[in-house]
Amino acid sequence: MIIHGIGLDTSAKVAFQSHAHTDHFVNGDVIFSTRATKFLSHLKKGGFYKAVPFGKGFYIGDYKAKLYPAGHMLGSAQIYVEFDEFSLLYTGDVKWFKLRTAEKSRFRRADVLIIEATFGVPMYNFPSPKGVEKGLVAFVESSLDRGKTPTIYANQIGKAQEILKILEVHGYSVRTSRNIIKVAKIYEKFGIKFKNIDKDGEVLLREFRVPKVGNFLSELYVSGFGNLKLSNHADFWELMKIVEKVRPEKIYTVYGYAKEFAKILRGFGYDADPLHTGVGLGKL
Ligand SMILES: [Zn+2]
Incomplete structure (x- = not known):
């Protein structure tokens, strides 16, 4: 998706790439990511990556931003952006529980949350x-x-x-x-x-x-869909904990069970809609 000209795991002049899985690869004049994501991506592709440490303020386009660990794999990041009208947290692929080889995820409050929904239905309840x-x-x-x-x-x-x-x-x-x-x-x-x-x-x-x-x-x-449920994605219950932590006014769900997860969130009283990648945030 592209929001106010900033590509989020989507190719754009100014883009953010959350982590080094190929389905999140982007191109752009400048691609913001962590250093680990830059190194890992360079195994498979080129591109000008501007590496940013977690927790350090920087400008993405005209907007103030910060990266937070997403816990999905080494270097995986969420991005927090202060747009004029609202603050946004985009999770990318995300994990609540700490994995041995990924940074521990951290979440912050934001007005708008864009959250992945790969396992966004309650039947996905992974073991500890x-x-x-x-x-x-x-x-x-x-x-x-x-x-x-x-x-x-x-x-x-x-x-x-x-x-x-x-x-x-x-x-x-x-x-x-x-x-x-x-x-x-x-x-x-x-x-x-x-x-x-x-x-x-x-x-x-x-x-x-x-x-x-x-x-x-x-x-x-080994996959959330395989015969050993070691997943580097949040299961449904982890996703719910993330939503509670971010306390957003508006939620957009992406990937996987985006439609179903948004519907469940609405049942819990949240203002939630699925977002199709490549589409902007409508009136926002
Ligand atoms: Zn991934």
Whole structure:
């Protein structure tokens, strides 16, 4: 979406890119992001990125802005912008609970909230991060007990590094792909070290692909939609906590269950509407 000329995860002359997942990549004369997002994006694309630290005031176009951690992956950011008529918080992809390899998210009050709704219906109620880790360890142990190589599929950027870190904490060595290692090397520049990458590792970590039916005994697909619910997105209940924290007068929902989530929010008394990406904020 483009608001008062500022592209939010949308290409524009002046744009903000919330994080380094390819579906959020943007182009522009200048792209504001965190330093980690800039480095990670440069693995796959060019572009002039202006890196801004969390919590430091800066101007995006003519407007005062600040970035806040979104907790979705290393460097993922929300942007707070003071437009003339209203303040805006755009979450990008966001997580309430702290992940091991992402900065802890922080939320602030704003007049208008644009929030993602990837898992914006109540059936998405993910287990706690501790519970998910237990599930991961149980899978690895049962595969090893059966003499099988535990094989885990995860998104190459963000999720794979989170899995690596969890496996390291639980004492497992991991063999993985060059692409996942390339991303991990950038994480290391930002202080998140991985000591368990080993070409003879006991666990195999691979880039996500479409699950092959019938292989679920020794293969694990890590996604809010997969068979291990380790998600770097907020589930429905986390989204509700974020909304309560921001206390916005107006909410726009984007991505995933945008329509359904807006309807639920209206049921709770919020002024909420889905926003189709690429469309402005109407009268705002
Ligand atoms: Zn993402």
